[in-house]
Amino acid sequence: MSVTRTQQALGVPVAPVRSKLAHPALLLTGIVLVALNMRACLAAVSPMVGEIQRTFGLSSTVSGLITTVPVLFQGLGAPLTPRLTRRFGAERVVLGAVLVLGAGVLLRVLPSVAALYLGCVVIGVAIAVLNVSMPGLVKREFPERAAAMTGVYSTTMLVGATLAAGSSVPLEHALGGGWRASLGAWSLLALVAAVAWLPQVLRARQERGALAGGPAGGLTGGVVQPAAKPIAGIWRIPLAWQISLFMGISSLMVYTLVAWMPTILADHGMSRDQSGLVFAFSNLVQVAGAFLVPLLAGRMTRQRGLAVLMAVLNGVGIAGLLIAPVSGAWVAAAVLGVAQGGSLGLGLAFIVLRTDSAAGAAQLGGMSQAVGYLIAAVGPVGAGALHQLTGGWTAVLVVLLVLAAVVAVAGWGAGRNRTL
Template identity: 80%
Template sequence: MSVTQAQPAVATTVRTRTKLAHPALLLFGIVLVALNMRASLAAISPLLGEIQRTFGLSATASGLITTVPVLFQGLGAPLTPRLTRRFGAEKVVLGAVLTLGAGILLRVLPNSFALYAGCVVIGIAIAVLNVSMPGLVKREFPGRAAAMTGVYSTSMLIGATLAAAVSVPLEKVFGGGWEGSLGAWSLLALVAALAWLPQVLRSRQERAAVAAAPAGRPIEGIWRNGLAWQVSAFMGISSLMVYTLIAWLPTILVDHGMARGEAGLVFAFSNLVQVAGAFLVPLIAGRMTRQRGLAVSMAALNATGVVILLLAPVSGAWVSATVLGLAQGGSLGLALAFLVLRTDSALGAAQLGGMSQAVGYLVAAAGPVGAGALHQLTGGWELPLALLLVMAAMAAAAGWGAGRNRVLR
C-alpha cells in the first residue's frame, strides 16, 4: 500500500473500435444508463404519502422505501469488481440496467412484500452501475476522466429531476394510481439497455484486445488506507444528506403548510439545480491539484440550505432548494471525481469505487429511516434537520482529507 503525489494520467493503450463501439455511441449509452441511476429513487419521493396510505405504513416504514435501495447499494458494491473481471464491464452494465427495470416493475405489484423486494433489486442494480461506471470512464477517457465524470453525474441528476417533476402528473395520467407512475420508469431502463447493446456487440477480437490491455495494478491494503477512508466518508456523509432529503423534503414542506403540488415543484427544482453543481464541480476539481477548499465549500453550502429549511421552511423553500441543489449536486460530482483523481488506473478507480460506495451507501442508508424515526418520535422535523448540520461538519472534515494531492497505489 502506498499513497503518492498525484501525477497527470497517461493513456497506456490505444484500441481500434468497430462502428458499433464508436465513442459517440459509447457516450450516448453512458448518458442513457446514467439517466436511470437516480430516476427510480427520485420518482418515489413525491408519491411517498400515497404509498404510505395505500399500505398503512408508519413514517419509519415509509423511510425504509428509500433506505432499502440505498442499503443494498452498499451491500452490492463490493461484489461488482468480481463481476466486471469475469464478464466484462459492458455485459455487467447491460445486466444491471435490465435488472433495474425488473426491480421497478416488481416494486409496483399490489402488496408490501413486493414493494420492498423491488427496492432490494433496485438497490443491487444501482450498486453495480455505481461501481462499474467510474472504472469504465477511467478506462475509456483516461485524459478526460474528471470531465466525463461531470457528464455522467449530470445525467444521473437530470434523470432524477425528470422523475421528481413528472411523478405526480404521471399519476394523474394513469388514473390517479401511483403504481402506473412508478412503473413507467421501467421503459427508460429498457431504452438504456437498447442504447447500451452496441457496447456489448463488439467483435470478439476487440473484446479480447480490451481484456488484454493493462488495467493497472490493484491498490494494496486499500481497507487500511486513510485516504481511501476519507474519500469513502465524504461520499457516505454527502449521500446520507442527499438521500434523507430525497425521501423527506416534499413531506417536510407539506407538513409546514405547503401544497403538495408546490412541494413537488420545489423538490424538482432542487434536483434541477443539482445538475449545475454535478456538471461544474468535477470540471473545476479536474483543474485543481488539491480539492480541499472545494469539498469544504460544498459542506458549507449544505449546512446553509439546511439552516434555511429550519428557520423558514415555507417562505425560504425556494432559496433552500437552490442552495441545497448546488451543494448536493456538487458533492456528488466531487465524490465521483475523487474516484478518478485519487487513482491512476481503471482497476484502481473500480477498486476505490467498490470500497467507497460500500461504505458510503451503508452510511447513507441510515439517513431516510433515521429521519423518519426521529420525526415519528418527536413529532417535528427540527431534530432530524439539526443532525444534518452535524453531518455537514463531518463531511467538511472528510473532504479536507480526501482533497489532498495524493494518489492511491
C-alpha cells in the same frame, strides 16, 4: 482490430483498426442512457408512496422502507461489483445490471407486498453495480477527461431523477393504470438503455478476440497495457476512508432532506403546494452543481478548497432552514441545490482522480459507495426518529450542521493530490 503475438510480447503500441462499434458517439449515448436509469426509478416512486400505502394497507413506517430498502442495498451490493467486472468485463456487467434493474422495476409493481419489497432489493443491487462500474469505465475510456465525463453522467442521473419525479403523476393519468402502470413504464427506459449499450459489449468481445493468444492486458488508445493490479489493503488506507466518508455523509444529508424537507417547510407554516415547489427547485439546481463542480475539480491538482466549499454551502443552506424556514426557503433551496449536486459530482470525481487505473477506480468505487450508502440509509429513518423524540425539527437540523463540519474535514483529506 488485429494484434500480433510478436507485438504483444514486445509491448509495441498497436494502431487499432476502428470499427463503427468504437465510435465515441455510441459510447457517450450508452453512458447517458444508462445514467438516466440510475436514479429515475427511485425518484419515480416518491410521489406514489401514498397510493402504494393505501393499496396494501401499510403503516407509515413500513411504507417508508420502499425508499429506504433500495438505498440500503446499494451499500450492500457495491463491494461485489469489482469482482464481477474483473471476471466478466465491465461492459457485460453494465448490460446485465441494466436488464436486472428493468426486471426489478417490473417486479416492484406485481400485486404482492413481498414482490414490492423484493423489487426494491433487486433495484438497489442493480443500481449498486452501475454506481461502481461507471467510474471505472469513465476512467478507462476517457483518461484525460475523466472528471469532465463524471460531470456529464452525474448530471444525467439527476436529470433522470427530476424528470421521473415530475412525470410520475402525469404518467399515471395518461396510462390509466394507476401507480403500477406509472412505475412499471420505467422498465422501458432500462430496455432502451440496454439496447444502446449492446454495441459496447460487442466491441469488448471483438477486442478480446483480437487479443486471444497473447498475454493478459487491456487496450487504451490502441496500446497494449498490462492488467492493473487491485489496490492492496484499500480498507486500511486513510485516503480511501476520507473519500468514503465525504460521499457517505454528503449522501446522508441529501437523502434526509429528500425525505423531510417539504415536511419541515410545511410544519413551519408553508403550504404543501409551495413546499413542494421549493423542493423541486432545489432538485433542479442540483443539476447545475453536479455538472459544474466536477469540471472545476478536473482542472485542479488539489480539490481541498472545493470540497470544503461544498460542505460550507450545505451548512449555510441547513442554517437557512433552521433560522428562516419560510422566508428564507427559496434561498436555502438554491444553496442546498448547488451543495448537494456539487457534492455528488465531486464525490464521484474523487473516485477517478484519486486512482490511476480503471480497476482501481472500480475498487475504490466499491468501497466508497458501500460505506456511503450504508451511512445514507440511516439518515431518513434517524431524522424521523429524532423528530418524533423531540417534537420538532431543530435537533435534526443541528445534527445536519454538525455533519456538514465532518464532511469538510473528510473533504480536506480527500482533496489531496494523491492517488491510491
